[in-house]
Amino acid sequence: MRVRIPEAGAHVRKDGERKREGEGGEGGEGGGERRRGEEDEGQGNRGGGKGEEQEGEGEQGGEKNDQGRKGGETVKEGGKKSSGGQHRRDDGRGRRDGPGSGREPRTERVHAAVCFSRDGKKMLTSWASHVEVHSTLSGKKMFALEGHTRQVSGISLHPFNVSQAFTSSLDGCLRLWDVSDGTDLKVWSLPFPINSFVLSSDARLAYVAMVKEGDGKGKEGGKKSSGTVNVVDLETGRQKLDFLLLARTCILTSVQRLFKTRTPAKLSITADGNTLFAVTGRDLLLFYTDSADDDKRKPVELRHARDVVAVTCHPEGKFVAVGDERGEIFLWFNVLHDKSGVSDPPVCSKHNMHWHASAVRCMGISEDGAYLLSAGNEGVLVMWQLETGYRQFLPRLGGPVNAMAVSSCGTVVAVLCEEQNVQLVNLLTRKIVKTLRLLPIPSEGTKGGADDSSSFASILGIEPRHGHVLLNPRGTTLQIWDSVNGKHVQSLEVVNRNTISQAPIHAEYGKAKRPVDPNPRILQLAVSSDGEHLAVVHGPRPSQEDKGVEGDDSSAGAFFQLSFWRLTDGMFQALTRIVNPHNGRVGTLTFNPVNQSVVSAGFDGNFKLWTLSSRDLGMAPPSRSGKEAKAREALPTSTWKCTAVGSYRQVPCRASCFSPDGTLLAIAFYCNVTVWTSEPLELKKVLSHASVTEPIETLLFLPSSPSLVAASRFTVAVWNLLSCSLSWAFDVSSCGLVAHPSRPEFAFSVAADDVSFILRCNASSSVPSQVWKVPKTSKLFSPHGHGSSFLAYVWDAESGRDNAWLTVAGRGGFHRVDGEGREEEHKEREIMVEEEAGRASMFSLAFGAGKKGRKQRKQQRLLDASKKEDSSLTHDILSAPAHGESVEEEDRGG
Amino acid sequence: MAEHGDGFRKLEMQRAPRAPEASTPEQRHWRRYKTSLVTKAYAAVHCVAFSPAAPYDFAVTNSTRVQIYGSRGKAVKKTISRFKDIVYTTSFRDDGKLLVAAGEERIVKVFDVESGGMLRMLKGHSKPVHSCGFSRDRLHCISGGDDAVVKYWDVATGEETMNLEGHKDHVRCVTTSPTSQDVVVSGSYDHTVKLWDCRKGASVLTVDHGGPVQAVLMLPGGGVMVTAGGNVMKVWDVLAGGRVLHAMANHSKPITCLAYDENGGRILSGSLDHHLKVYDVQEYRVRYSLDYQQPILSLGFSQNQSTIAVGMANGLLNVRSRPTEEEKLSKVKAKKNPRGGTFQYFIRGQYDKANEEDDFRVERIRKQKLAPYDKMLKKFPYGTALDAALRTTNPLIIASLLHELYVRDCARIALSGRDDTTLIPILKFICKYISVQTYTSLLTDVSNTILELYTVIIGRSEAVDELLWKIRMRVHEQLMMDANLVALQGSLELILASTLH
Numbered sequence A: 001m002r003v004r005i006p007e008a009g010a011h012v013r014k015d016g017e018r019k020r021e022g023e024g025g026e027g028g029e030g031g032g033e034r035r036r037g038e039e040d041e042g043q044g045n046r047g048g049g050k051g052e053e054q055e056g057e058g059e060q061g062g063e064k065n066d067q068g069r070k071g072g073e074t075v076k077e078g079g080k081k082s083s084g085g086q087h088r089r090d091d092g093r094g095r096r097d098g099p100g101s102g103r104e105p106r107t108e109r110v111h112a113a114v115c116f117s118r119d120g121k122k123m124l125t126s127w128a129s130h131v132e133v134h135s136t137l138s139g140k141k142m143f144a145l146e147g148h149t150r151q152v153s154g155i156s157l158h159p160f161n162v163s164q165a166f167t168s169s170l171d172g173c174l175r176l177w178d179v180s181d182g183t184d185l186k187v188w189s190l191p192f193p194i195n196s197f198v199l200s201s202d203a204r205l206a207y208v209a210m211v212k213e214g215d216g217k218g219k220e221g222g223k224k225s226s227g228t229v230n231v232v233d234l235e236t237g238r239q240k241l242d243f244l245l246l247a248r249t250c251i252l253t254s255v256q257r258l259f260k261t262r263t264p265a266k267l268s269i270t271a272d273g274n275t276l277f278a279v280t281g282r283d284l285l286l287f288y289t290d291s292a293d294d295d296k297r298k299p300v301e302l303r304h305a306r307d308v309v310a311v312t313c314h315p316e317g318k319f320v321a322v323g324d325e326r327g328e329i330f331l332w333f334n335v336l337h338d339k340s341g342v343s344d345p346p347v348c349s350k351h352n353m354h355w356h357a358s359a360v361r362c363m364g365i366s367e368d369g370a371y372l373l374s375a376g377n378e379g380v381l382v383m384w385q386l387e388t389g390y391r392q393f394l395p396r397l398g399g400p401v402n403a404m405a406v407s408s409c410g411t412v413v414a415v416l417c418e419e420q421n422v423q424l425v426n427l428l429t430r431k432i433v434k435t436l437r438l439l440p441i442p443s444e445g446t447k448g449g450a451d452d453s454s455s456f457a458s459i460l461g462i463e464p465r466h467g468h469v470l471l472n473p474r475g476t477t478l479q480i481w482d483s484v485n486g487k488h489v490q491s492l493e494v495v496n497r498n499t500i501s502q503a504p505i506h507a508e509y510g511k512a513k514r515p516v517d518p519n520p521r522i523l524q525l526a527v528s529s530d531g532e533h534l535a536v537v538h539g540p541r542p543s544q545e546d547k548g549v550e551g552d553d554s555s556a557g558a559f560f561q562l563s564f565w566r567l568t569d570g571m572f573q574a575l576t577r578i579v580n581p582h583n584g585r586v587g588t589l590t591f592n593p594v595n596q597s598v599v600s601a602g603f604d605g606n607f608k609l610w611t612l613s614s615r616d617l618g619m620a621p622p623s624r625s626g627k628e629a630k631a632r633e634a635l636p637t638s639t640w641k642c643t644a645v646g647s648y649r650q651v652p653c654r655a656s657c658f659s660p661d662g663t664l665l666a667i668a669f670y671c672n673v674t675v676w677t678s679e680p681l682e683l684k685k686v687l688s689h690a691s692v693t694e695p696i697e698t699l700l701f702l703p704s705s706p707s708l709v710a711a712s713r714f715t716v717a718v719w720n721l722l723s724c725s726l727s728w729a730f731d732v733s734s735c736g737l738v739a740h741p742s743r744p745e746f747a748f749s750v751a752a753d754d755v756s757f758i759l760r761c762n763a764s765s766s767v768p769s770q771v772w773k774v775p776k777t778s779k780l781f782s783p784h785g786h787g788s789s790f791l792a793y794v795w796d797a798e799s800g801r802d803n804a805w806l807t808v809a810g811r812g813g814f815h816r817v818d819g820e821g822r823e824e825e826h827k828e829r830e831i832m833v834e835e836e837a838g839r840a841s842m843f844s845l846a847f848g849a850g851k852k853g854r855k856q857r858k859q860q861r862l863l864d865a866s867k868k869e870d871s872s873l874t875h876d877i878l879s880a881p882a883h884g885e886s887v888e889e890e891d892r893g894g
Numbered sequence B: 001m002a003e004h005g006d007g008f009r010k011l012e013m014q015r016a017p018r019a020p021e022a023s024t025p026e027q028r029h030w031r032r033y034k035t036s037l038v039t040k041a042y043a044a045v046h047c048v049a050f051s052p053a054a055p056y057d058f059a060v061t062n063s064t065r066v067q068i069y070g071s072r073g074k075a076v077k078k079t080i081s082r083f084k085d086i087v088y089t090t091s092f093r094d095d096g097k098l099l100v101a102a103g104e105e106r107i108v109k110v111f112d113v114e115s116g117g118m119l120r121m122l123k124g125h126s127k128p129v130h131s132c133g134f135s136r137d138r139l140h141c142i143s144g145g146d147d148a149v150v151k152y153w154d155v156a157t158g159e160e161t162m163n164l165e166g167h168k169d170h171v172r173c174v175t176t177s178p179t180s181q182d183v184v185v186s187g188s189y190d191h192t193v194k195l196w197d198c199r200k201g202a203s204v205l206t207v208d209h210g211g212p213v214q215a216v217l218m219l220p221g222g223g224v225m226v227t228a229g230g231n232v233m234k235v236w237d238v239l240a241g242g243r244v245l246h247a248m249a250n251h252s253k254p255i256t257c258l259a260y261d262e263n264g265g266r267i268l269s270g271s272l273d274h275h276l277k278v279y280d281v282q283e284y285r286v287r288y289s290l291d292y293q294q295p296i297l298s299l300g301f302s303q304n305q306s307t308i309a310v311g312m313a314n315g316l317l318n319v320r321s322r323p324t325e326e327e328k329l330s331k332v333k334a335k336k337n338p339r340g341g342t343f344q345y346f347i348r349g350q351y352d353k354a355n356e357e358d359d360f361r362v363e364r365i366r367k368q369k370l371a372p373y374d375k376m377l378k379k380f381p382y383g384t385a386l387d388a389a390l391r392t393t394n395p396l397i398i399a400s401l402l403h404e405l406y407v408r409d410c411a412r413i414a415l416s417g418r419d420d421t422t423l424i425p426i427l428k429f430i431c432k433y434i435s436v437q438t439y440t441s442l443l444t445d446v447s448n449t450i451l452e453l454y455t456v457i458i459g460r461s462e463a464v465d466e467l468l469w470k471i472r473m474r475v476h477e478q479l480m481m482d483a484n485l486v487a488l489q490g491s492l493e494l495i496l497a498s499t500l501h
Helices: A015-026 A040-046 A048-061 A065-078 A084-096 A507-512 A626-634 A836-850 A868-879 A881-893 B025-031 B325-331 B372-379 B382-392 B395-407 B411-415 B420-433 B437-457 B462-500
Strands: A002-004 A114-116 A122-127 A130-135 A141-145 A152-157 A164-169 A173-178 A183-189 A194-199 A205-212 A226-233 A238-242 A248-252 A255-261 A266-269 A275-280 A283-288 A300-303 A308-313 A319-324 A328-333 A360-365 A371-376 A381-385 A391-394 A401-406 A412-417 A421-426 A431-437 A459-462 A469-471 A477-482 A487-493 A521-527 A533-539 A561-568 A571-579 A586-591 A597-602 A606-614 A638-647 A653-658 A664-669 A672-678 A681-687 A696-701 A707-712 A715-720 A725-731 A734-739 A745-751 A755-762 A770-775 A778-781 A789-794 A804-809 A813-817 A823-826 A832-834 B034-040 B045-050 B058-062 B065-069 B076-080 B087-092 B098-103 B107-112 B118-123 B129-134 B140-145 B149-154 B159-165 B171-176 B183-188 B192-197 B202-208 B213-218 B224-229 B232-237 B243-248 B255-261 B266-271 B275-280 B286-291 B296-301 B307-312 B316-321
Touching (some): A114 A152, A114 A401, A114 A412, A122 A141, A122 A152, A122 A164, A122 A412, A122 A421, A130 A152, A152 A194, A173 A194, A194 A266, A205 A255, A205 A266, A205 A275, A226 A275, A255 A275, A255 A283, A266 A308, A283 A308, A283 A319, A308 A360, A319 A360, A319 A371, A328 A360, A328 A371, A360 A401, A371 A401, A459 A521, A487 A571, A521 A586, A533 A586, A533 A597, A561 A606, A597 A653, A597 A664, A638 A681, A664 A696, A672 A707, A696 A734, A707 A734, B025 B286, B045 B307, B058 B307, B065 B087, B065 B098, B098 B140, B107 B140, B140 B171, B149 B171, B149 B183, B183 B213, B183 B224, B192 B213, B224 B255, B232 B255, B266 B296, B372 B382, B372 B395, B382 B395, B382 B411, B395 B411, B395 B437, B411 B437, B420 B437, B420 B462, B437 B462
Parallel strands (some): A002 A300, A183 A248, A586 A653, A653 A696, B045 B087, B045 B296, B087 B129, B129 B171, B171 B213
Antiparallel strands (some): A114 A122, A122 A130, A130 A141, A152 A164, A164 A173, A173 A183, A194 A205, A205 A226, A226 A255, A266 A275, A275 A283, A283 A300, A308 A319, A319 A328, A360 A371, A371 A381, A401 A412, A412 A421, A421 A431, A459 A469, A469 A477, A521 A533, A561 A571, A597 A606, A606 A638, A653 A664, A664 A672, A672 A681, A696 A707, A715 A725, A734 A745, A755 A770, A770 A832, A778 A789, A789 A804, A804 A813, A813 A823, B045 B058, B058 B065, B087 B098, B107 B118, B129 B140, B140 B149, B149 B159, B192 B202, B224 B232, B232 B243, B255 B266, B266 B275, B275 B286, B307 B316
């Protein structure tokens, strides 16, 4: 049985209707950061003919075509432009390339879940592979339900046992927990990842939507995943010892497939458990679980014009609400199974419920069924009064909303945002009553998304006072996170501007250019050694295309700001803001470890020295008063000023570093390292070598040793500053170079195919003293305030399991500080410690894997400083760096 | 903390970095002294002396009389004219009850300030007296005259108790130490400043100023002494045996008088070059300078920092004053109960502020007030927002909005779809500000966008064409100017280089 939406009325809109709605409904607070391109409200109104006229002209002009199309795109984003024809055409196109035609998936799958306990005092929130239980009264984390190995995809309370809850995960397990103390009660192991699940009213059956990963046999070779909806019997089933889950008994039970779906489905079920709703592809499927005869056990397909992505149903089955990928919400009535046999087909409401500009990610229904709540990418909670169509808004929830849950009392709704904070909203007052913050780690769904935001792109550094982590969860927010206690400490808005929701990705758009996030990000951050001062650079992210090219950010939108912050009364306050400190991108930002000065260097080839200077107060006569005096007192008493500008050959600069005593400053200009004295600022030496040809990205002075380490994309080189010669260098693509706080040692990580290695090196020898194998997604950090140890942050995005601060201490011992602050000595099974003995094989392993296709660099180039005849020559050459490279190359060739 | 869920954030103004402040707080402080009295007397005003006690009246000598002005020179309270010749000097006792004055007459006279009656006549000087004062014990008087003698008088008996002889030329200034009642300081035209011990009756310290000494000042604490002679001012460390701490030559003509601002820690000096300068006592740098019409002969500064009185050579007296804190407070009128039936009566209490402790305050939710362009930004019609910003004619707002539009990557949307009437304000703005350095880069981008969008309609509207032409000319002018400046810089460097070698 297939039902079509009558005359496609749900998605073809009339001009007048849209405009009226736009003006009237928005009101004061509704606007929020809603969508871009909505400006045609104004423009379209002013002169209907104008837009068309201009489009026509664009075609005349030939090269203006681009403009015309651009206009069209914006229209489609908003879904609001006057040109209805355009819209229909667009829809037509959408219909042509059906789900099977290898079209790129329009919306990324997001797995997140949030759920209230029955009494509303606890809240269960998915956090990667864990479920965290927070108290809604105090906002504190109580415990975590750990057991799943991949992203949790669903949480559901037990229908009648108030202290139990089911969770599902992409690892294919369904687990039952005791929510009062966090014990793991039962595990059902299913053959495929679970995308979504619902329980029957007696909790004997679970309906599970599973993901069948594609086998790469799609038309264009793309991996497409389809899905199935199955019923799982929770009562029967035999227990089995699962070796994968390590001595946990899990239950293998009968899984009966109900129907197949083209894409992994999302499920919803009525309170009596008789009607199951699933959204998949463009269809809403109704499945009557209570129908007896087999031929009726086929789902009813309700076809929509676009992919539908969210579903929720009225508990009594009065209606079911479906949200599609462009933000339109449809209500279907008459969906219950009519046992009398006289079945009217389900009908779609004629109400136009289109506010969201991009996909509706989650929906909820208030207890009385009078209000529908929806939220999505815009970060706005929309409350629809279903009787009247009246909308109310709660904007600025803080990022795209991934999941929501209505409490059983019906007045509080929990909204889980993408940056992992949970807002508890009182529906009566429409106010946020509490904010719970979890560690903001990009969920699995967004991994490898629009930008290369690996799990740590957002981790900027470590605050030296308490060892707190500085994170950039989104936009220009700087969040300070206590990693030991797992607590949110403080968040800081670096710039006071509204967040603009990202333009939705549509098929047309995806072909031309992926829309860039219009919100600036924090790009560079430096903390002073005492933790009192903070320097932050924010600006637009480098887009994918211009990543390799330097200094092309000349457009007006490319706007960078350097801001200096000082800790006053436990809060960071802005002292100085500098707009566009460099002409273009800022390559590096470093604090002097001894005094209050900062070096910033940019791709424009200049570096600047900023110092803190106090404002001249002069005689502040005691008798001053009034407005002026107050305004003056509000001004910070000290400001940061640029006191020196330097450059070397005007080549872009990416790295800088102060020596531990603050007297020397090393700045890398392309592949040359310049060494300056910091007081007075004078160029002392230029270090360059033929083996370093790539731009240097990291520089480090080693403590208690006259050595300088430089790392470019493919080389790690160590210079001796006394002889100004290269001690040694080898070709390896490194990342995350850190120095030991007291000894002349450093560590860096090398990425191989599926794991990465942390190499610990000494300044004197190119042979690593230790090598550790760690998960690929680990990142090294400089160990401010952590004694004599290296510090690595390890986050395994695949399993989401191994997220811990890894302290690499002493001789191969591991101190692993996990989320609860437990510190334990580990000889970890997945972290293999190889001592010096096995270094030869290990090298080939690490380097061979890292540099496939770079044959000429493959051999390890060791340059031993002990070669006396070489070093004197090198020294001379280094003194005249402009001509050094070719001579050096010849010499070595001979 | 800026939590999520707080209100709409208004458009952030892209202010250019602030230039160094045009005025320092110090300058603003001294500028607050407004001229409150300028009078012309018969002859030069040789001395201005402030009473050290409230209400800080001051005495002014001119010709053969001493006039006592009320604080800030509002009116002459008293005129003492019991002199037969020119009065050169006067001084109050530190309780403000007695006044001593002397001059060409060679007699030092003591007056009761309250009644104006003369109490004592101290005769002994053989030549005109140029400086006099009370000692710290209130019982003695000191005076120095052209006969090169400093005399120490007992006021009660009217007898001369001590004759401090040692100067070789006219004594021009005498003062007492603020800490010790036995130390008297005198400066003379013989270039020396002597510290006298009244117990011994002899000089204990002599320093050579290097010029005829006109004025001497002991700073509170008694350890530091400031002398003025010629156009040089010197600061001495008395305790270290007369070491020069600092020498300042900021005046172009001889310094005639000194005063000290105790609360602010500032030295004031007046000179014949018409200037009054203010020095701080940390670095002894000039912090402020005041101009007068005539050579300054005398200077007084009230202890409550409210008044500067300056006497000048041709008899002008200039009084500058500023309201003090107490006066400001007293200006706040006590509330009267309004008469019944008046308008005030009916609105009484309406604007009274709630008592913080006792009253329960009902929270009122204030609606955020947004400017028109902010309202539009909130609702996203960017074109309308730009129009609203242009209507404000504030370049800062317009530039900030344009910048925000570029950051949001929707400047094209805001700029497109305009006809000539809506395009002209933007073009006018560009034309006006494209050569202003802070807006140049932004407006270059805006004009590029506009040219990209509207090239095809060039020639359809005269006004638009004219403006585009104007912008072109403006850019051209600017480029020419840049070229000229570069040339100028080159020639300047040439000159500078040649002077160096």
